[in-house]
Amino acid sequence: MKTINQTIHDYWFEPAPAARLGILRILVGAFAVWYLFIEQDIFIRVANTDPRLFAPVGIVFGDPVKPEFFPWLYRGTIIAALCFTLGLFHRVTGPVFSVSILWMLCYQDSWSMIYHSMNLVALHGIILGFTRSADALSLDSFLRNTGKSPGEATEQTSWRYGWPIRLMCALTVSTYFITAVAKLAGPLGIGWVSGRALRSQMAVDQLRKELLGVAPNPLSYAIYDWLPMFTVLAIGSFIMEFFAPVALLNRRLGYIWAVNTFMMHWGILLVMRITFEYQLTGMIFASFFPLERVLELPRRLLRRRPAAVADAALPESAAGLATPEGVPRATLYYDGECGLCDRFVQFVLRHDRSEYFQFGTLQSEAGREQLARLGLPENELRTVVLVEGGRAYMRSSATLRVCRRLAGLWPLLYAFIVIPKPWRDGAYALVVRNRKRWVKTPAACPVMPAEWRRRFLA
Numbered sequence: 250m251k252t253i254n255q256t257i258h259d260y261w262f263e264p265a266p267a268a269r270l271g272i273l274r275i276l277v278g279a280f281a282v283w284y285l286f287i288e289q290d291i292f293i294r295v296a297n298t299d300p301r302l303f304a305p306v307g308i309v310f311g312d313p314v315k316p317e318f319f320p321w322l323y324r325g326t327i328i329a330a331l332c333f334t335l336g337l338f339h340r341v342t343g344p345v346f347s348v349s350i351l352w353m354l355c356y357q358d359s360w361s362m363i364y365h366s367m368n369l370v371a372l373h374g375i376i377l378g379f380t381r382s383a384d385a386l387s388l389d390s391f392l393r394n395t396g397k398s399p400g401e402a403t404e405q406t407s408w409r410y411g412w413p414i415r416l417m418c419a420l421t422v423s424t425y426f427i428t429a430v431a432k433l434a435g436p437l438g439i440g441w442v443s444g445r446a447l448r449s450q451m452a453v454d455q456l457r458k459e460l461l462g463v464a465p466n467p468l469s470y471a472i473y474d475w476l477p478m479f480t481v482l483a484i485g486s487f488i489m490e491f492f493a494p495v496a497l498l499n500r501r502l503g504y505i506w507a508v509n510t511f512m513m514h515w516g517i518l519l520v521m522r523i524t525f526e527y528q529l530t531g532m533i534f535a536s537f538f539p540l541e542r543v544l545e546l547p548r549r550l551l552r553r554r555p556a557a558v559a560d561a562a563l564p565e566s567a568a569g570l571a572t573p574e575g576v577p578r579a580t581l582y583y584d585g586e587c588g589l590c591d592r593f594v595q596f597v598l599r600h601d602r603s604e605y606f607q608f609g610t611l612q613s614e615a616g617r618e619q620l621a622r623l624g625l626p627e628n629e630l631r632t633v634v635l636v637e638g639g640r641a642y643m644r645s646s647a648t649l650r651v652c653r654r655l656a657g658l659w660p661l662l663y664a665f666i667v668i669p670k671p672w673r674d675g676a677y678a679l680v681v682r683n684r685k686r687w688v689k690t691p692a693a694c695p696v697m698p699a700e701w702r703r704r705f706l707a
Contacts, residue, residue: 265411268541271336271386273414274377276532276540278334281350281370284526285327292323292353295360306363307355308348314356326353333378336387347371347378366525369533372420380413417536418503422493425510429490442487444479451479451521458522466522482516489513496537501667507534578607579637580706581651582619585610589680590633593648598701600655609706631681645673 285292296319303313314322326349332342351371358364383389385405432441441447452473455465472478489510496506514528527533581597583590594608609615611634619634620626623641635647642650646666653663665673 261412261415262408263411263415264406264408265414266541267381267385267405267407267410268544269539270377270380270382270410270413271384271390272540272543273373273417273536274336274382275334275386276535277370277373277377278330278346280527280530280532281330281346281374282327282334284367284370285323285330285353289323292357293320295357298360302361303359304361305355306358308352309355309359313359322349323353326350333374336383336389339383339387339389343378343383345378347375350374367527369421369424370527373417373533373536376413376416376420381409382413384410414536418497421533421536422496422506425490425493429487429493432487432490442480442483444476444481444483447483447486448473448476448479454521454523466520468520469522472520482520486513499669501669503537505667507537510534579605579635579654580607580609580615581647582609582611582613582616582634582636584631584633585612593633597651597655598704600657600659602656603654604704605654606651607704607706613706615706631678645677646670648677649673 296314297316300313305311326346329342329346329349332338333346351374354364354367354371433439435441437443437446451469455469458465489506493506493510496503511528511531511534514525517523517525518529581594583594585591597606597608611617611620616634619636619641623634623643625632632643633647635642635650637650649663649666653660
């Protein structure tokens with residue numbers, strides 16, 4: 250049994266691909282470059298504001314920068330952001346970008362208004378700028394790995410790339426949790442969820458827009474009297490903020506929280522017309538997802554070869570399979586002496602209209618080899634094994650991945666994949682323990698059509 254220290258260590262230093270950290274560097278850097286370009290006039294206008302409004306914030310100290318000197322600092326920050334995004338001389342440009350973007354955002358906040366929605370851009374930039382985020386998908390890695398096998402750098406996995414991603418997720422979650430705590434600590438306390446404060450905030454924002462000559466949002470006026478709707482919105486947003494730390498406990502919960510919080514910001518834009526650029530682009534939540542899978546798409550497309558080429562790569566036992574052109578294959582291994590498994594295979598055969606699956610028993614030579622690869626004994630027949638895309642899936646994960654490939658409404662069952670794996674596998678184990686009691690093994694093998702028989706491995 251793991252100690253608490255070991256559990257914490259394994260959580261924070263879980264290995265991750267260098268490519269995922271590299272993609273995060275590109276996304277954050279690209280956003281910074283885009284934001285600095287579109288906001289250039291606003292930054293320069295702020296820098297020319299009355300010095301009496303200047304109150305240093307964060308790492309900004311002393312007096313305001315001379316207006317004629319500020320544009321050069323601004324352009325330097327853009328150049329640093331470009332080098333950071335490209336991963337060029339990252340050991341120098343990474344820290345330079347981190348410090349310069351932090352200083353630039355703090356300087357903007359030093360003139361009477363705090364742009365809190367951009368704080369995480371600077372914090373994420375610091376993490377990526379001071380870590381090894383350019384070990385893959387960068388000009389540095391390209392120059393360093395010239396002459397080596399392609400993709401070698403992007404495929405490396407290490408704890409050095411895992412903890413920065415964990416830290417980015419933790420910082421993102423913390424900002425939302427602090428927002429919920431601030432609401433509870435305010436004058437209204439838990440009464441904030443009544444929706445009245447949210448409605449008042451929307452009204453004040455629309456009046457401010459009118460006073461400043463900005464077109465208000467007609468939807469805000471139309472829904473002002475619908476207090477129950479604001480109550481629902483307030484409760485929903487508070488739940489997403491207060492329970493944000495739950496997203497760190499489980500990968501699936503992280504996906505769900507990130508998607509729902511992303512949609513919450515689009516709802517804020519629709520109802521209140523308040524723009525949070527970093528949140529609306531979704532880049533703030535990118536660290537919660539396995540981004541490196543995007544790089545696998547070209548490889549998957551290349552795997553879709555003509556039938557003659559694909560058959561040449563199959564083992565002799567599968568050479569007789571007529572693979573339709575461009576259709577990938579997966580192999581499902583099952584207990585050949587289990588009545589429930591036999592019925593499940595027949596069910597899949599009836600609904601697998603694209604002939605995506607082929608089948609083999611765990612008792613067969615190929616099945617025993619798969620069990621050995623997974624470190625399971627040859628007599629381990631309480632699971633199904635799905636081999637798909639070079640990866641093996643077992644138990645509930647295998648069953649749900651099979652369902653998503655079937656015709657009809659069966660792919661909807663794949664939605665249960667969001668349930669934590671231990672819970673899913675617990676339900677699966679319950680069925681397995683009673684499978685022979687609930688479903689009797691047929692006395693004789695059923696007679697299958699020829700088009701079904703050829704999809705079974707010998």
